[in-house]
Amino acid sequence: MNNLLHFLIKQYHWFLFIIYVIISVIMLVKDNPYQQSVYLTSANSVTATVYEGIASVTGYVHLKDINEDLQERNALLEMEVVKLRNEINEYKIQLPDSNIQPRLQQFNFVVAHVISNSIAQPNNYITINRGSGDGIKPEMGVVDQNGIVGIVDVTGPHSARVISLLNPDMKLSCKLKNSEYFGSMVWDGGSPQYAILEELPKHMKFSVGDTIVTSGYSSVFPEGVIVGTVVGRARNLTDNFFSLKVKLTTNFSQLSTVRIITNDMREELKALDPNNDKEKKDNEK
Amino acid sequence: MNRTITQLIWLTIVLTLLQVVCNKIILFNVATPIIFIYVLLRLPMNMPKVWVFTIAFALGLTIDIFGNTPGMNALSCTLASSVRMPVFYLYALREDEMKTVVPSITTLGVGNYFKYMSTMVLIYCTLLFFIQAFTLHNAILTVERLLCSSVLSVALLMGIDSLVSTKREKRL
Numbered sequence: 001m002n003n004l005l006h007f008l009i010k011q012y013h014w015f016l017f018i019i020y021v022i023i024s025v026i027m028l029v030k031d032n033p034y035q036q037s038v039y040l041t042s043a044n045s046v047t048a049t050v051y052e053g054i055a056s057v058t059g060y061v062h063l064k065d066i067n068e069d070l071q072e073r074n075a076l077l078e079m080e081v082v083k084l085r086n087e088i089n090e091y092k093i094q095l096p097d098s099n100i101q102p103r104l105q106q107f108n109f110v111v112a113h114v115i116s117n118s119i120a121q122p123n124n125y126i127t128i129n130r131g132s133g134d135g136i137k138p139e140m141g142v143v144d145q146n147g148i149v150g151i152v153d154v155t156g157p158h159s160a161r162v163i164s165l166l167n168p169d170m171k172l173s174c175k176l177k178n179s180e181y182f183g184s185m186v187w188d189g190g191s192p193q194y195a196i197l198e199e200l201p202k203h204m205k206f207s208v209g210d211t212i213v214t215s216g217y218s219s220v221f222p223e224g225v226i227v228g229t230v231v232g233r234a235r236n237l238t239d240n241f242f243s244l245k246v247k248l249t250t251n252f253s254q255l256s257t258v259r260i261i262t263n264d265m266r267e268e269l270k271a272l273d274p275n276n277d278k279e280k281k282d283n284e285k
Numbered sequence: 286m287n288r289t290i291t292q293l294i295w296l297t298i299v300l301t302l303l304q305v306v307c308n309k310i311i312l313f314n315v316a317t318p319i320i321f322i323y324v325l326l327r328l329p330m331n332m333p334k335v336w337v338f339t340i341a342f343a344l345g346l347t348i349d350i351f352g353n354t355p356g357m358n359a360l361s362c363t364l365a366s367s368v369r370m371p372v373f374y375l376y377a378l379r380e381d382e383m384k385t386v387v388p389s390i391t392t393l394g395v396g397n398y399f400k401y402m403s404t405m406v407l408i409y410c411t412l413l414f415f416i417q418a419f420t421l422h423n424a425i426l427t428v429e430r431l432l433c434s435s436v437l438s439v440a441l442l443m444g445i446d447s448l449v450s451t452k453r454e455k456r457l
Binding site: 012014017020021023024025028044047050054118120122123125189191 | 345
């Protein structure tokens with residue numbers, strides 16, 4: 001017994017080693033570590049402060065390209081406004097009595113800056129400088145001027161972590177523009193410029209260059225936000241569905257200013273969802 | 286001894302912050318420099334193992350928190366720290382004299398120090414990139430990444446080494 005104790009005391013550093021390894025492995029394989037702690041992610045205040053410092057310096061680097069993107073987008077939107085205005089005027093002439101009411105405004109935007117971003121990891125995350133203090137909650141959608149960026153995951157008081165679209169954990173319901181075929185968009189871990197649109201019905205038709213937009217089936221993103229363009233067919237894992245390779249319009253290596261979509265009807269929609277009731281009941285148990 | 290410790294603390298802070306920036310560098314889509322491992326390489330050989338493991342774990346965990354990679358760096362860092370001694374004695378010949386020594390160019394000689402550093406970095410990169418990938422799917426890409434990252438890291442570490450150690454070793 002004495003010998004055993006002596007041995008244990010002599011070799012205690014190896015026990016410490018094993019404990020450290022076990023802690024690391026638990027962190028590594030825990031099913032859902034992300035929602036559990038703000039402290040162990042980039043959304044905690046210390047890391048966010050460091051990243052803000054870095055971002056304030058590096059933010060200038062891509063300003064020229066981003067500016068060009070914005071100009072382009074602005075021009076497109078202006079054209080759209082002119083087109084829509086003409087259309088409304090035409091309708092007004094055709095139906096002088098009708099009262100065209102603006103639709104209920106459901107979505108709002110909060111502008112934020114990206115303070116940290118990764119594209120080369122197997123699971124990528126983005127940190128932004130807005131948090132729960134600015135009304136940001138988990139599960140809000142994030143877009144930039146070119147397209148979809150991701151979904152808010154963990155929020156700290158003044159910063160939040162966003163699951164990037166370049167993360168295999170994120171699935172996004174998308175459809176082909178001008179058709180009703182929808183599937184889910186997943187990143188396959190390869191190039192940060194491409195993703196795969198899966199689970200499309202086999203009989204659908206497509207052509208290269210078709211635009212992919214969000215389907216609007218979830219309360220996270222409004223319908224019709226641009227995601228990417230079709231490049232070609234992707235290799236299929238199962239024979240029952242059809243997959244497309246999509247070139248993403250968002251340039252993830254140059255993210256700087258993003259918009260977080262707040263959905264005013266989210267609570268209402270959530271209350272209607274039958275799955276949600278079940279979850280609540282489970283939690284109560 | 287006190288100066289070594291202060292130097293190590295400063296080195297840790299500076300290299301951790303640098304690593305946060307380095308994590309975003311992906312040269313040719315394969316090579317990511319890993320430089321914070323330098324702290325682990327420079328710990329004195331007579332430091333109690335308990336401290337070595339603890340420092341390695343804390344170091345890895347810090348990088349993980351910044352990089353949103355829970356456990357990956359912590360695990361590879363702790364594992365790498367456990368083979369530090371054997372690797373060192375692989376290249377250090379006069380074992381008895383070496384016991385109280387901080388690994389550096391003066392104590393090991395350029396050739397052996399370079400070998401020690403490359404071996405450790407290669408071990409660390411192998412652990413890290415396979416833990417990151419977690420499968421053998423796309424193994425060629427993983428191997429490419431770990432080899433390129435090791436080469437880049439060793440090159441950078443030799444540079445950092447010349448910055449950190451010149452003053453002190455000239456006095457010796």
